[in-house]
Amino acid sequence: GESVGLHLPTLSVQEGDNSIINCAYSNSASDYFIWYKQESGKGPQFIIDIRSNMDKRQGQRVTVLLNKTVKHLSLQIAATQPGDSAVYFCAENIDNTDKLIFGTGTRLQVFP
Amino acid sequence: EPEVTQTPSHQVTQMGQEVILRCVPISNHLYFYWYRQILGQKVEFLVSFYNNEISEKSEIFDDQFSVERPDGSNFTLKIRSTKLEDSAMYFCASTPVVTYGYTFGSGTRLTVV
Numbered sequence: 683g684e685s686v687g688l689h690l691p692t693l694s695v696q697e698g699d700n701s702i703i704n705c706a707y708s709n710s711a712s713d714y715f716i717w718y719k720q721e722s723g724k725g726p727q728f729i730i731d732i733r734s735n736m737d738k739r740q741g742q743r744v745t746v747l748l749n750k751t752v753k754h755l756s757l758q759i760a761a762t763q764p765g766d767s768a769v770y771f772c773a774e775n776i777d778n779t780d781k782l783i784f785g786t787g788t789r790l791q792v793f794p
Numbered sequence: 795e796p797e798v799t800q801t802p803s804h805q806v807t808q809m810g811q812e813v814i815l816r817c818v819p820i821s822n823h824l825y826f827y828w829y830r831q832i833l834g835q836k837v838e839f840l841v842s843f844y845n846n847e848i849s850e851k852s853e854i855f856d857d858q859f860s861v862e863r864p865d866g867s868n869f870t871l872k873i874r875s876t877k878l879e880d881s882a883m884y885f886c887a888s889t890p891v892v893t894y895g896y897t898f899g900s901g902t903r904l905t906v907v
Contacts, residue, residue: 687827708803714894715894716896716900723900724900724901725798725800725885725898725899725900725901726885726896726898727898728895728896728897731894731895742852752865769872770836773837779849779850780825780827780844780849780850780892780893781827781839781844781852782829782837782839783839784836784837784838785836787836
């Protein structure tokens with residue numbers, strides 16, 4: 683993917699530990715949020731989403747938390763594995779628009 | 795698992811030439827999108843398309859850009875006269891309903907020389 687050259691914040695975790703990736707979103711009118719994973723040479727891959735009427739949603743090994751008061755979104759990955767190494771993006775959708783607005787991304791590195 | 799397919803994976807073109815990037819969205823999806831990612835920058839929205847017409851476009855999507863759904867399966871992005879600054883990864887996406895479950899393709903890397 684186009685992560686090469688990006689000066690991304692990097693999170694390094696040991697295999698088996700939990701990871702928390704944070705995102706601050708920009709628009710208080712945003713009502714739908716998605717976390718994407720992007721591996722090298724691939725497009726964004728959907729991980730989990732959440733609507734603004736919720737503050738937490740869980741998937742398989744992943745949890746998304748939404749704090750609308752401070753416009754903050756986080757992605758928690760349980761028992762992080764080497765295959766989780768990638769760039770993670772949050773994206774927001776503003777109510778009554780079609781487009782997603784992406785954040786800059788965080789690079790997750792998992793070491794043994 | 796259904797996929798959004800994009801071709802080619804890499805396209806090199808001379809400045810001023812026309813390019814067409816192709817996408818095959820997921821078959822039961824109704825909403826189609828193009829995004830791009832310039833090296834070192836964020837993924838940016840270009841255009842959304844529904845019911846055979848553009849529903850929303852960004853300021854990037856000027857008269858040099860056009861989209862088309864020429865048949866029941868393909869969705870194309872045309873850049874009429876490419877500029878150096880058009881060099882980027884271009885991603886196609888589709889959704890079954892608006893603002894839900896966006897699925898992205900693997901992208902086309904466009905290099906304008």
